[in-house]
Amino acid sequence: MLCLGIETSCDETAAAVVRDGAEILSNIVASQLDLHAEYGGVVPELACRRHVQLIDRIVQRALEQSRISLDQIDLISVVQGPGLIGALLIGVNFVKGLAWGRGLPLVPVNHIEAHVYGCFMSNPRMELPAIGLVASGGHTSLFLMDNLGQYRRLGETTDDAVGESFDKVASLLGLPYMGGPHVEKLALKGDPNAIPFPRGLSKKKTYNFSYSGLKTAVLYHVKGYGKKRRDPDRISQKERADVAASFQEAALEVLVEKSLRAAGEFGAKTVAVGGGVAANLRLRDLFRERAAKVGIAVFFPAKELCTDNAAMVAGLGHWLYAQDPASATYDFDAIANMDFFQ
Ligand code: KG4
Numbered sequence: 001m002l003c004l005g006i007e008t009s010c011d012e013t014a015a016a017v018v019r020d021g022a023e024i025l026s027n028i029v030a031s032q033l034d035l036h037a038e039y040g041g042v043v044p045e046l047a048c049r050r051h052v053q054l055i056d057r058i059v060q061r062a063l064e065q066s067r068i069s070l071d072q073i074d075l076i077s078v079v080q081g082p083g084l085i086g087a088l089l090i091g092v093n094f095v096k097g098l099a100w101g102r103g104l105p106l107v108p109v110n111h112i113e114a115h116v117y118g119c120f121m122s123n124p125r126m127e128l129p130a131i132g133l134v135a136s137g138g139h140t141s142l143f144l145m146d147n148l149g150q151y152r153r154l155g156e157t158t159d160d161a162v163g164e165s166f167d168k169v170a171s172l173l174g175l176p177y178m179g180g181p182h183v184e185k186l187a188l189k190g191d192p193n194a195i196p197f198p199r200g201l202s203k204k205k206t207y208n209f210s211y212s213g214l215k216t217a218v219l220y221h222v223k224g225y226g227k228k229r230r231d232p233d234r235i236s237q238k239e240r241a242d243v244a245a246s247f248q249e250a251a252l253e254v255l256v257e258k259s260l261r262a263a264g265e266f267g268a269k270t271v272a273v274g275g276g277v278a279a280n281l282r283l284r285d286l287f288r289e290r291a292a293k294v295g296i297a298v299f300f301p302a303k304e305l306c307t308d309n310a311a312m313v314a315g316l317g318h319w320l321y322a323q324d325p326a327s328a329t330y331d332f333d334a335i336a337n338m339d340f341f342q
Pocket residue numbers: 010135136137138139162163164166167178179180181184275276277278279280281306307308
């Protein structure tokens with residue numbers, strides 16, 4: 001079965017064709033980094049206008065690259081939420097027209113669940129139950145996965161998402177938007193133990209996360225305060241690298257520590273990581289080092305399935321439809337703050 005997936009929840013216009021929920025025939029992502037770079041973050045109206053301009057061309061390219069014609073598509077899948085409401089509406093309404101016009105079933109999916117499914121697409125033999133961790137620019141969610149489609153909420157960020165804190169720290173250090181990969185690169189030249197930045201909520205029993213304290217600590221460290229105020233542009237390259245490395249270590253250690261603690265408590269032998277931050281190689285190393293000690297296997301998506309993409313959307317759409325054809329409907333709306341656990 002051939003599924004066309006579409007993702008427009010934030011600042012990527014993406015379309016993909018996936019066969020039988022697993023074989024990626026095309027995965028086209030038009031990033032809007034250039035558009036939002038000068039603002040240091042996503043400007044919703046600009047994102048929406050760009051989605052409108054691009055969506056039909058991106059779908060066309062996904063079909064061309066997969067050498068599949070629209071007539072051969074059996075199913076369409078789209079992100080219903082969570083995300084920017086205007087951006088979601090563009091994808092949802094585009095596919096409603098397309099699916100209706102072609103008489104095709106249409107499956108709405110949750111963006112966070114699609115990130116988890118991305119991890120399964122790359123690791124189809126992953127054992128369950130697993131602890132799921134989605135770490136992205138909009139979400140930091142920890143949950144127990146008894147099965148695909150069955151999730152129990154364990155914790156979430158109480159303020160900023162971990163990816164967002166990478167973006168803010170990048171901007172503070174004068175690095176380009178989107179900051180995560182740039183912080184990771186700069187951190188390679190720094191000492192992760194140079195500055196003891198706080199590990200948000202790490203001493204608490206909770207599985208929730210907090211990144212605002214870490215972000216503020218980095219801000220004060222870089223800019224100083226009171227009489228010690230200083231110009232961040234004038235700190236040395238070595239110190240910038242130390243800030244990046246020490247921040248990254250603090251941000252990532254909490255993810256690893258809480259995921260592995262949850263695996264122990266709930267008897268999960270595996271951890272499935274998804275979302276943009278899952279692309280970070282230091283996160284992968286930290287997980288592997290610490291998980292090996294407690295006999296837990298940790299799985300990550302292939303790099304192209306970490307950050308926002310439509311292959312994970314097509315994959316999940318196919319899986320949901322195979323479970324229950326009644327999951328296909330035209331009767332749904334985009335939901336900005338869609339809950340993944342309902
Ligand atoms: O999953 P994603 O593409 O979008 C959301 O659903 O939010 O994640 C984007 C986020 C950004 O905050 C970005 O800085 C972060 O993921 N990110 C990274 C890396 N690559 C992307 N953070 C740390 N290290 C990376 N290599």
